[in-house]
Amino acid sequence: MDTIRSVLVPIHREGWKFIAIFAVVTLVLFWVAEPLGWLGVVLTCWCAYFFRDPPRVTPVRDGLLISPADGVVQMIERSAPPEELGMGADPRQRISVFMNVFDVHVNRSPVDGIVTTLAYRPGKFLNAALDKASTDNERQSMRLKLKGDKEIAVVQIAGLVARRILCEVQEGRELKAGERFGLIRFGSRVDVYLDDGMVPLVCVGQRMIAGETVIAEDGATEQPRSGEVR
Known part of the structure; x- marks a missing residue:
């Protein structure tokens, strides 16, 4: 069964x-x-x-951030969030999850939060694994306000064969961690921009499960992780 x-x-x-x-x-x-x-x-x-949309079991402890996408962590680096979100130009820790055409493409909220800003920007359809895809490709950006006045950004980025980003929420919507908020068709990437004090708990090359894998924690004290294929 x-x-x-x-x-x-x-x-x-x-x-x-x-x-x-x-x-x-x-x-x-x-x-x-x-x-x-x-x-x-x-x-x-x-x-x-x-187009499968399997149920997921989401960890719900305060301070945890959950992967918004199935796929592989492509990059962990500091970068300014999309300017159209109005979050300033200061670099934030960014975690990028790349989805290939065999991954589940339903996207889920990393945290409990309120959608304060949604912004769509047309662009190119470069390979989503490239760093410049964050700035050059078509994207749908979402700004989330958390408890304690912290904020994160979640950005759906079109890829080489992706031709449609679907965001199913509106500004003012309250999301729960692990709740579905959208989908990208046929290969793409999702970036998460963390707030100060949020520490990545994953490493480049690690496989993510949307709505289940913990990608970061607010207030964590451990050092950045590294990984190796075994």
């Missing part, structure tokens, strides 16, 4: 129209040439897999 549940997970509502399109194209391909039809079946199954 657990195996079946791990495969037959819920599908994000944004995905059903694409699954239907893939399925119709598959029927046409079967009519044109049967071998092409089987290719269509594979692609339709991949489309359903891409």
Whole structure:
């Protein structure tokens, strides 16, 4: 039963129209040439897999920040948050999580907080693994106010094959840690800009699970982590 549940997970509502399109194209391909039809079946199954939206168990202790995306930590470095959020030009610790086309692409809030600013900026579609994707690529930025007047920024960044960023919340919305807030279609990245005193608890190359993996903690005293493949 657990195996079946791990495969037959819920599908994000944004995905059903694409699954239907893939399925119709598959029927046409079967009519044109049967071998092409089987290719269509594979692609339709991949489309359903891409839009999966599995439930997650979120740690809820105060001070924890949770990964907003499935994927791999691409960078941990200091950088100024997007200027359109009005958070100033001072560099903040930034954690970047890169999602490939096989990762779950539903994005979740890292913390309990109130959405104070949403800002969309058009741009390029460079490889999301590149550092300059943070400034050059199309992005949707969200500013979150936490308890104690701390703030973080969460930025959805389009990638090489991503062509649609979906943000499903509005300004003034109160989010819970691990709560779904959006989705990016077909390969992308999510950046989290931390506030002072928030310490990353992950290392570059580490795999994240959205809504479950702790990426940082407010007030942590440990040194930055490093990792190695074993």
